[in-house]
Amino acid sequence: FVNAGINNLRRSNDKWHLYSGEQSWQADHVVVCAGMGSRDLLATLNRSVPLESQRGYHLQAPHPGVTLSRIVVLADRKIFMNPMQGQLRIAGTVEFGGTGKPMNEQRALLLKDHAQAGLDNLDTSGFTTWLGHRPCLPDSLPVIGPVADLPGLWTGFGHGHLGLTGSINTGRLLARAMAGQTSAHELTPFALSRFR
Numbered sequence: 726f727v728n729a730g731i732n733n734l735r736r737s738n739d740k741w742h743l744y745s746g747e748q749s750w751q752a753d754h755v756v757v758c759a760g761m762g763s764r765d766l767l768a769t770l771n772r773s774v775p776l777e778s779q780r781g782y783h784l785q786a787p788h789p790g791v792t793l794s795r796i797v798v799l800a801d802r803k804i805f806m807n808p809m810q811g812q813l814r815i816a817g818t819v820e821f822g823g824t825g826k827p828m829n830e831q832r833a834l835l836l837k838d839h840a841q842a843g844l845d846n847l848d849t850s851g852f853t854t855w856l857g858h859r860p861c862l863p864d865s866l867p868v869i870g871p872v873a874d875l876p877g878l879w880t881g882f883g884h885g886h887l888g889l890t891g892s893i894n895t896g897r898l899l900a901r902a903m904a905g906q907t908s909a910h911e912l913t914p915f916a917l918s919r920f921r
């Protein structure tokens with residue numbers, strides 16, 4: 726395993742070359758599964774994809790003073806409260822702001838107000854906040870499978886609000902496809918080429 730930021734992809738002599746600054750690696754197969762970063766990686770190969778982030782926030786209370794035995798959703802307020810080893814993580818909201826803009830702390834703080842409206846005695850002192858990206862496509866389907874005309878290049882991104890949920894099936898589908906065990910038909914709805 727190598728952990729590195731890839732800034733360029735090139736194909737020559739039947740191999741893929743992955744570049745990270747001065748360093749490079751060769752591979753027979755490459756899977757682009759870099760969340761929002763997938764858009765820029767494919768752009769280095771002149772492939773455009775209408776991927777946009779639905780940014781979301783969470784606020785985590787380290788000693789909430791209330792114990793939830795399961796995930797609780799305040800459906801009218803669209804927030805998700807997750808017990809996390811004694812802590813409480815409150816997540817939600819959707820914001821269009823791309824990948825470059827800093828987080829808007831006020832949005833994370835809104836989560837605190839919503840959670841306190843639902844849980845009496847919730848202690849949020851010492852809270853931390855987080856901004857994450859939901860990589861979304863216009864038809865709400867991910868991009869999974871081989872890239873037409875670029876042999877050995879695969880994709881697995883764009884799962885929007887359900888990337889954790891979808892990850893296992895996407896990994897399984899890709900593994901089967903790379904081993905030649907799926908028909909092309911099976912992955913057609915997820916093809917990158919549907920956006921041409």
Ligand SMILES: Cc1cc2nc3c(=O)[nH]c(=O)nc-3n(C[C@H](O)[C@H](O)[C@H](O)COP(=O)(O)OP(=O)(O)OC[C@H]3O[C@@H](n4cnc5c(N)ncnc54)[C@H](O)[C@@H]3O)c2cc1C
Nearest residue numbers: 729730731759760762781782857858885886887888889890
């Ligand atoms: C507030 C919030 C709540 C959510 N709740 C849920 C939920 O309850 N259930 C659910 O299923 N999903 C949920 N999601 C969505 C889920 O987090 C995403 O769909 C998922 O993280 C997408 O996974 P990914 O691996 O495609 O992208 P990411 O998780 O973004 O991972 C991509 C990785 O690629 C790396 N990368 C990017 N560019 C490069 C590059 N050029 N070179 C090398 N590495 C690169 C990044 O650093 C990152 O580590 C939530 C998201 C948010 C924001």
